[in-house]
Amino acid sequence: MNQLIKYPQKNLAYIKPRQQESTYKEQISARGRSPDRSILEHDQKRKVEIAVLELRDDLEEKEVNEDEIEEKCEELRQQLLSKPAHSINTKKQQFQGHERHAIAAAKQLEMQRINDAFNTHSNYKEGEAFDRDLQERKRLDRIERREHNEVMRIESERRDREGKRMDRESERKERERARRRVERELDEREEDRYRRRDSARSLSRSLSRSLSRSLSRSRSPPPRRRGRETPPPPMSPTPPPADKSPSLSPYSKRAALSRR
Structure with a gap:
């Protein structure tokens, strides 16, 4: 009886699952890849839409009103989209194998933290x-840069002091102008008060004078009119005064003449 020869065969119906950890080769290839922010x-x-669909399914199973479902879904969508897209967690187990750009972004953030911790630069x-000449040049550059920074710091402090002094001087001048303005307003008010008092006094004097004149005119005869004087009216001849002596008889008249 012929025995069947067994040998390994490839399963063409097998689909490789996407949810698997990234291999070492993928991590190495992701180091030199810059992450695409749009992706x-x-x-x-x-992920936001997946969370919204899950919420919609739960609410539909609970037989919630359609308007309320739309409102809650929109609220969840806005809440999730408000989070920054670049907030990436550096834990690799949270990424899947096909998330190459997320892995690259996490690796870039991790390398940046390491460089900050060891004080290394990107052009390292x-x-x-071990290059002594290069280290000497760097040392001289650091000294020159430190001296330049010290000079700039001193100059900046001098400018700050000068600016503060100018600010204090401007504030003092502004206070002086305000004080002079207030004093000028007070002087103007005082002069106005004196002026009104003098005008009231002069008005009272003029009123008293006019009143006294009117009283004197009412007591004295009217003054003569200036200009052409009218002649006095002609005087009528006055008759001779009548003799008030009693009339005498002819005998008495002769007796009187004889006495003379």
């Missing part, structure tokens, strides 16, 4: 620490 934002929007080259 990260697209992934974030996709291996072996520079």
Whole structure:
């Protein structure tokens, strides 16, 4: 009886799952890849819509009103989209194998933190620490940069002191102008009060004078009119005074003449 020969065969119906950890080769390839922010934002929007659909399914199962479902879904969407898209967690187990850009962004953030911790620069080259000439030039550059920064700091402090002095001087001048303005207003008010008092006194004097004149005119005869004088009216001849002596008889008249 012929025995069947067994050998491994490839399963063509097998689909590789996407939810798997990234391999070492993928991590190495992701180091030199710069993350695309548009793809990260697209992934974030996709996750937001998935969360909104899950909420919609839960509310539909509970037989909630359609308007209330739309309102709650929109509220959740706005709440999730308000979070920054670049807030990336550096824990690698939270990423899937196909999320290359998210892995690259997390790796870039991790390397930046390491550089900040060890005080290394992005243009660092291996072996520079053993080059004495290069280290001497860097030391001289650091000294020159430190002296320049010290000069700039002193100049900045001098400008700050000068600016503060000018500010104090301007404030003092402004206070002096305000004080003079207030004093001028007070003087003007005082002069106005004196002027009104003098005008009231002069008015009272003029009123008293006019009143006294009117009283004197009412007591004295009217004054003569200036100009052409009218002649006095002609005087009528006065008759001779009548003799008031009693009439005498002819005998008495002769007796009187004889006495003379």
